[in-house]
Amino acid sequence: MTDLPHIANHDSAxxxxxxxxxxxxxxxxxxxLAKSEGRVYLRISGVVEYQGLRVAYDLVPTQGVLAKPSKWRKMDADSRSALxxxxxxxxxxxxLQADVAAFVRELADACDDCDMDPDPFMQGxxxxxxxxxxxxxxxxxxxxxxxxxxxEMEExxxxxxxxxxxxxxYPASFDVARRMKRKFIAVLGPTNSGKTHMAMEALGKAPSGVYLAPLRLLALENYERLQxxxxxxxxxKVSLVTGEERRLVPGATHVASTVEMLDTQTAVDVAVIDEIQxxxxxxxxxxxxAAVCGAPAKVVYLVGAPEARRAIEVLAARLECELEVHVLKRKGPLTVEPTAVRKLSNLRRGDAVICFSRREVLMWRDMVTEMGLSVATVYGNLSPEVRRAQAQRFRExxxxxVVGTDAIAMGLNMPIARVVMTTTVKYNGYEEEEIPAALARQIAGRAGRFGVHEEGLVAGYDNETHSVMRELLREKPVPIKTTGFAVAPTLEHLHRISSVTNEHALAKLLKRFVHNIDVPDGFFYPRITEEQFERAAWLDTLDLSVAEKFALSLVPISSKVPALQHAWETWxxxxxxxxxxxxxxxDTPLHYMNLQEVEDACRLYSAYAWLAYRxxxxxxxxxLAQRLSRDASERVDAILQDQNSAARKRQPRRFRR
Structure with missing residues (x-):
């Protein structure tokens, strides 16, 4: 030990x-005598011995401070001598000698207990x-x-x-997949290239299989598609498994699931992992x-954007899986219109108006409906059931x-003729920034539904947005990273860390997972979300097991909405x-709530259902939670339709054809 600095030099009297x-x-x-820090004081030096240790000391006794320098200077020799x-x-x-001796014994014994050298501490x-x-x-x-x-303990x-x-x-932790001879088939292409159709056809023909979706909405849609x-x-015979819902069919051969709900223990013939990018x-x-490493299927379809190809190739090599790659082209052309839209009156039937916040969506919804066009509304805060209902209104x-956020870019098949971007700037959770080219392509690609439109059209509402979209769509796709694939902690990981450290605080266990586990080549890398870590610190104040805290830290409920955060804390x-x-x-019936309140109620009921399964x-x-969630979803859909109708009544139907 060399971390005992000389704290202060005392001036000689x-x-x-x-x-x-x-x-x-x-x-x-x-x-x-010494003088420093605005005081004149005594120091007493000496030596104590204990179990072979010879310890020198130079310390101020309890009553060692004599006076302030100004007062000391005014004292005569006799007064100083007496003091x-x-x-x-x-x-x-x-x-002082006795106090030092007792402390030396205490310190020496403490160092002995923790197997540390006492000398560096005694020097103090x-x-x-x-x-x-x-x-x-x-x-x-x-x-x-x-x-x-x-x-020392930390080390x-x-x-x-x-x-x-x-x-x-990490891949070896998935026992069933590890024992199987798996083959990967990558089906890559832009939106409207038929890649999902190709994979789902193969899944439907397989004796057994699982579809893994990025969203509940997609899981639900492909559940019905398989049926x-x-x-x-x-x-x-198909089952549906999401975090908030289980529709389990006896004897089911196929499962539609959200990706986080993958069953790694039940072997199947075919697995489809959607949105692999x-x-x-x-x-x-x-x-x-986890899905790529652990999907227990003989054939695993990896469906997504072409920029994921290199990442898939290195993963297949690492997992020693045969790889077959299909790159599909868009079935119809995607064209940027010559000029920006510029006026609300230039919007037309079949347009999708894209914003990046709920507030903006509702604002544009009102402006569009007041021009006489009817609107379907889609944004992330809506439940899958409401998004589907709104999309269905547009389809029919x-x-x-349709006025929506980039939520339309994943999981909603709609006959969009033209995508109109109101902005290319989106809040990323930390700051406002220009959307990446990959997201711009995915949103724009929703235009021109094959079999409905000959081509898809894209435009910005204003000149600047139009110009930026043109440039983003020209950008060459950037391949996703080929190392540092994220691995989230499992309960087994945390229990293993707890067993070797005897720590039970979730925040400490998560921190150890991120900072201390062995990542020898960086191919797989530990990740946790900032929100989970913040929740863990609060949960550690409660008398809960590691398993209970871990489950609560993952409840899909927004901490930014006070009512929802309060409910989570109460649970x-x-x-x-x-x-x-x-x-x-x-306490307030749904029909007395405003739109935001009903949306939050729906999210609350879904979160309860998620926790109830665990x-x-x-x-x-x-x-009951699922029924209340469905009721709230129906009420949200009704409110949106009522608001749409009310806005349209304020203006003539100039755009009806």
Whole structure:
């Protein structure tokens, strides 16, 4: 240990004071005078011995501070002598010697207990030249020892964590997939290239299989799509599994699931992993890493954007899986219009008007409807059921225009003739920034539904947005990264770290997972979301098991909405007290709530259902929560239609054809 700095240099007292100390015979007893930090004080030096240790000290006794320098200078020699005799009496010297001896024993024993060298800490008794009584110096040294022990324990725990989890061996943790001879088939292409259709046809013909979706909406749509398929003249038996809902069919051969809900233990013939480029997603990419490594299927279809090709190739090589690649082209051309739209009156039936926030969507919805066009509304805060209902209105012609966020870019098949961008700037969770070219292509690609339109059209509403979109669509796709594939902690990981460190705080376990596990080549890399870590710190204040805290940290509910955050905290506290939490409708009936309130109620009920599947003993009302969620979704859809109708009544129907 070399971290015991010389804290302060004390100024020597004037020569006459040194003479006075010698004249009084105090120098022979180890007494000296010092002046620093605006004080004149005594220091007493000596030596104590303990179990072979010989420890020198130079400390200020309890009553060692004599006066301020200004007052000391005004005192005559007799007054100074009297004060020195009083404060440096034999009893005071003996008291300090006894205190130091007791502290040396304490420190030596503590160092022995934690197998540390006591010498560096003992040196502080003579080197720490501060104008503080000995007791405060003892406390400083104790604190240093505590910090040194903590650092030592930290190093030991970090090393034990590294030894307990090696991410290079991550694929081997999926036992069923590891034992199978798997083949990867990558089906890559832009939007409207038929890639999902190709993979789903193969899945429907397989004796058994699973479809893994990025969204509940996509899982639901492809669940119904599989139900319409037949084998040997009979409809497929299909189950739906999402975080918030289970529709389990006895004897089901196929499952439509969200990617996080992958069953890694049940072997199937074919798996389809959709939107494979999500491997690079900052918050959710770990779910795709797990799906690629752990999907227990003989054939795994990897469906997505062409920029994922190189990442797929390196993953296939790492996992020793045969790889077949199909690159599809868009079935119809995508064309940027010559000029920007510029006026609301230039909007037309079949347009999709794109914004990047709920507030903007509702504002544009009102402006468009007041021009006489009917509108379907789609944004991320809406439940999958409402998004589907709104999309269906557009498909059936009940709505002339769809106004939405980039939520339309994934999972909604609509006959969009033209995509109109109101902006190319989006909040990324930290700041406003221009959307990446990949997202611009995905949104624009929704225009020109094959079989409905001969081509897809893209335009910006204003000149600047139009120009930026043109440039973004010209950009060459940037391949996603081919290393550092995200791996999220599992409960097994956390239990393993806890067993070797004896730590039970979720925040500490998550931090160890991110910073201490072994990542020898960086091919797989640990990731947690910032929100999960923040939640973990709060959950650690409650009497919950690691498993309970881990589940609560993952509940899909927004911490930015006060009512939802309050509900989540209430659930956590109830679980800590082992109280059963029932799902009850809100005090205010749905038909008295505004749109935002009903949306939040829907999200609350869905979050309860998600938690109920994981802690059914304490959250037993799964079916009720799902029913209330459906009721709230229907009310949201009704409100949107009512608002659309009310706005249209204010203006003539100039655009109806």
């Amino acid at each position: 004037p020569g006459e004071d040194d003479d006075l100390v010698r004249q009084l015979g105090l120098a022979d007893k180890g007494v000296s 020195l005799r009083e404060r440096a009496a034999d009893a005071a010297i003996a008291e 008794l003579s080197d720490m030249q501060v104008a503080e009584p000995a007791g405060m110096v003892f406390d400083r040294i104790r604190t240093r020892l505590e910090h040194a022990v903590e650092r 030991q725990h970090a090393e034990r964590t590294r030894q307990s989890i090696n991410l290079a061996e 319409e398929m037949q084998q040997h003249g009979k409809p497929l 999500m491997l690079s997603d900052r918050d959710r990419g770990a779910a795709w890493t 012609g009940a709505a002339d225009v 956590a506290k109830s679980l800590a007290h082992k109280k059963i939490t029932h799902m009850k409708p809100g 802690e059914p003993e304490y959250f037993p009302d799964t079916e």
